[in-house]
Amino acid sequence: MIKFINLKKEIPYTIFREKYEEAHRKGQKNIEAVAISSYDCKKKEVESRFVNLKFVDDGSFIFFSNYKSPKSLAFESHNQISALLYWDSINIQIRMKSKISKTSLHFNKNYFKGRSLKKNALAISSHQSSYIESYEGVQQNFSKALNSSNLSECPEYWGGFSFVPYYFEFWEGHKSRLNKRDAYEKVDDAWNHHVLQP
Numbered sequence: 001m002i003k004f005i006n007l008k009k010e011i012p013y014t015i016f017r018e019k020y021e022e023a024h025r026k027g028q029k030n031i032e033a034v035a036i037s038s039y040d041c042k043k044k045e046v047e048s049r050f051v052n053l054k055f056v057d058d059g060s061f062i063f064f065s066n067y068k069s070p071k072s073l074a075f076e077s078h079n080q081i082s083a084l085l086y087w088d089s090i091n092i093q094i095r096m097k098s099k100i101s102k103t104s105l106h107f108n109k110n111y112f113k114g115r116s117l118k119k120n121a122l123a124i125s126s127h128q129s130s131y132i133e134s135y136e137g138v139q140q141n142f143s144k145a146l147n148s149s150n151l152s153e154c155p156e157y158w159g160g161f162s163f164v165p166y167y168f169e170f171w172e173g174h175k176s177r178l179n180k181r182d183a184y185e186k187v188d189d190a191w192n193h194h195v196l197q198p
């Protein structure tokens, strides 16, 4: 579930919330899953991966990850991302473009304290995306972390990422194939609306 806090009363946010509620009512699985695409200037590579959106706070979309992971290094080298959701229960695709940044240490610490100890042990134990000899090694690192004393203390290498889109596109699939596309682009604090050809 995505938690909405003081959601911005601007049109693309209102549409996002409405579509989310509709997909949720229809029992959408993995409703939090969003594909984040990044560009790493050093590697000259574009890469995408799913993460789980946890909050939309005011205008910020927030997910959590490892700050030493490849995605984090890519965000540091180039802070432009695109985010992509597809809710098949209502046949909606949502595309967003944004800059991305880290959430505050204070926010990370508070959020970490409220999570399950198992989730925290996993976050603590994993050097995300680094090579390891075997899956047994992963299990051992996890067990070690699970038995360690302070599982509520957020490590400095874990936390949130926040992005405030300047572009949204809502694509609605229709049986007639005349799919509906509405794009919203923020220019000088106003949202410009365009209908796109399918």
Ligand SMILES: Cc1cc2nc3c(=O)[nH]c(=O)nc-3n(C[C@H](O)[C@H](O)[C@H](O)COP(=O)(O)O)c2cc1C
Residues within 6 Å of the ligand: 030, 033, 047, 048, 049, 050, 051, 052, 053, 063, 064, 065, 066, 069, 070, 071, 072, 128, 129
């Ligand atoms: C549905 C789904 C949700 C995921 N959620 C997260 C998440 O919230 N945070 C995260 O770090 N990885 C998440 N992952 C794993 C990432 O896709 C990815 O494997 C991992 O973050 C390493 O990515 P990187 O090497 O690009 O940094 C999720 C994977 C799936 C399939």
